[in-house]
Amino acid sequence: xxxxxxxxxxxxxxxxxxxxxxxxxxxxxxxxxxxxxxxxxxxxxxxxxxxxxxxxxxxxxxxxxxxxxxxxxxxxxxxxxxxxxxxxxxxxxxxxxxxxxxxxxxxxxxxxxxxxxxxxxxxxxxxxxxxxxxxxxxxxxxxxxxxxxxxxxxxxxxxxxxxxxxxxxxxxxxxxxxxxxxxxxxxxxxxxxxxx
Amino acid sequence: xxxxxxxxxxxxxxxxxxxxxxxxxxxxxxxxxxxxxxxxxxxxxxxxxxxxxxxxxxxxxxxxxxxxxxxxxxxxxxxxxxxxxxxxxxxxxxxxxxxxxxxxxxxxxxxxxxxxxxxxxxxxxxxxxxxxxxxxxxxxxxxxxxxxxxxxxxxxxxxxxxxxxxxxxxxxxxxxxxxxxxxxxxxxxxxxxxxx
Numbered sequence: 001x002x003x004x005x006x007x008x009x010x011x012x013x014x015x016x017x018x019x020x021x022x023x024x025x026x027x028x029x030x031x032x033x034x035x036x037x038x039x040x041x042x043x044x045x046x047x048x049x050x051x052x053x054x055x056x057x058x059x060x061x062x063x064x065x066x067x068x069x070x071x072x073x074x075x076x077x078x079x080x081x082x083x084x085x086x087x088x089x090x091x092x093x094x095x096x097x098x099x100x101x102x103x104x105x106x107x108x109x110x111x112x113x114x115x116x117x118x119x120x121x122x123x124x125x126x127x128x129x130x131x132x133x134x135x136x137x138x139x140x141x142x143x144x145x146x147x148x149x150x151x152x153x154x155x156x157x158x159x160x161x162x163x164x165x166x167x168x169x170x171x172x173x174x175x176x177x178x179x180x181x182x183x184x185x186x187x188x189x190x191x192x193x194x195x196x
Numbered sequence: 197x198x199x200x201x202x203x204x205x206x207x208x209x210x211x212x213x214x215x216x217x218x219x220x221x222x223x224x225x226x227x228x229x230x231x232x233x234x235x236x237x238x239x240x241x242x243x244x245x246x247x248x249x250x251x252x253x254x255x256x257x258x259x260x261x262x263x264x265x266x267x268x269x270x271x272x273x274x275x276x277x278x279x280x281x282x283x284x285x286x287x288x289x290x291x292x293x294x295x296x297x298x299x300x301x302x303x304x305x306x307x308x309x310x311x312x313x314x315x316x317x318x319x320x321x322x323x324x325x326x327x328x329x330x331x332x333x334x335x336x337x338x339x340x341x342x343x344x345x346x347x348x349x350x351x352x353x354x355x356x357x358x359x360x361x362x363x364x365x366x367x368x369x370x371x372x373x374x375x376x377x378x379x380x381x382x383x384x385x386x387x388x389x390x391x392x
Contacts, residue, residue, distance in 0.1 A: 148385075157381040161357040169365050185353040189344075193389035 008040055010048045010058070017059045022106070026113035031055055057121050060114045064125040067096035075132035082140030083191055086158065089136060090187055093129070094165040094174075101171040112168045130159050140194065147196040158190055204236060206244045206254070213255045218302070222309035227251055253317050256310045260321040263292035264328075271328035278336030279387055282354065285332060286383055289325070290361040290370075297367040308364045326355050336390065343392040354386055 016037045021029045030052050035042040049055040074080070074089045101108045115122050134155035140146035148154040164170050165183050173179060212233045217225045226248050231238040245251040270276070270285045297304045311318050329351035336342035344350040360366050361379050369375060 153377075153381045154385065156378065157385045160360050160378060161382045161385065164356050164359050181349075182352065182356060185349045186357045189350065189353045189357065189389035190385055191389070193385035193387070 008038065008044055008048070013038065013045055013048050013055070014059050014062050017055060018063070018107075021059070021110050021114075022104075025106075026110045029056060029059065056114055057118045060111065060118045061121045061125070063111045064115070064121065067093070067100070068125070068128060070096065071129065071132055075135050078139065082136060082143055082145050083194070085136040085139070086133070086191055086194065087187055089133060090158070090162055090165070091183075094162075094183060097166045097168070097171075098174045101168070101174060105171075108168070108171065112171075115168070126159070130155050133158055137194065145196060146194040148194060154194065158194075161190055162186060204234065204240055204244070209234065209241055209244055209251070210255050210258050213251060214259075214303075217255070217306050217310075218300075221302075222306045225252060225255065252310055253314050256307060256314045257317045257321070259307045260311070260317065263289070263296070264321070264324060266292065267325065267328055271331050274335065278332060278339055278341050279390070281332040281335070282329070282387055282390065283383055285329060286354070286358055286361070287379075290358075290379060293362045293364070293367075294370045297364070297370060301367075304364070304367065308367075311364070322355070326351050329354055333390065341392065342390040344390060350390065354390075357386055358382060 013034060017029050017034050020033050020037050024033070031042050031045050031049065034055065035045045038045070045055070049058060071089055071092055074085060074092055077085070080088070130152075134151050137146060137148065137151040137155050137158070141148060141151055146154075162183075164173065165179075165186070209230060213225050213230050216229050216233050220229070227238050227241050227245065230251065231241045234241070241251070245254060267285055267288055270281060270288060273281070276284070326348075330347050333342060333344065333347040333351050333354070337344060337347055342350075358379075360369065361375075361382070
């Protein structure tokens, strides 16, 4: 059913954009392609996204944010033991990335190309994730479980030291046997480093 | 001066191969290209390297090994404090990679392509490096400074957790301001994790 200007929401446009990307790869997803898929004029799409770049950034942000909600829940749970919180948050990030990469490898590759172009969207995403990790580390310091001078620095170090288990550039490694044990060994060492 | 079959050594062929790669990029460095650069017949080159693949693997191994000697010296120094050993070894690896990437970016890019093709050469290189790190960790356990259940597992975790600071895929990050502080924060956390 074609969208009308009343039913055409930003979310509907982004869904259609992802479908265009899925079918035609990262070079596509221009405003005109998306308008055609929705059966609307490109003017209707431009009312929501003023440029092709804005549309591509918005769909990339939507893709990146998809994993973030579950992680935010772990970070916000004040009742959780801080060490378990760090472990569960890092494991949930790894699981979410693996699921995306393994579940639909072509779409994952397409979004990896888009993310490479959308520097600010990606740095915003990373800032949000390290912010969540900072909250867990800070709670651990306040509870007297962790001893680190600066939770922001420690959270960034945790995020960067586990890059092999969430950076899309390593996606091929995530299917290798033994990768779970490698992840556990890195997290064990890091969590020991946080402790008082 | 053209090489004669008496003066033509494997090392001389590998030097010429690197020069061919430097001038013409990763697609080149066939046995014929290298023979032409040396002014010898391709048969003379084939006496040292039986296939194009063998030549490309040998020149890649030579490039990867160039940094390894200094690192081996750090790992073998039994008199060094183990914690200082881990820090210095990781810092030397980072410095060596940065120097290669920054000093001759095109040759670095060329060798990154070659390394991507030479899976066994690269895994041999990584095995050698983690072996050195294992020796330092084991010495720390024996001295009662480090408390880890398995030095091999811990060394692999150290190597993987610092990938951002030696994996060629991150070379662009190495020029950003603040990368030194990021490296220090990751190493601090890891070394704390090793301690008894």
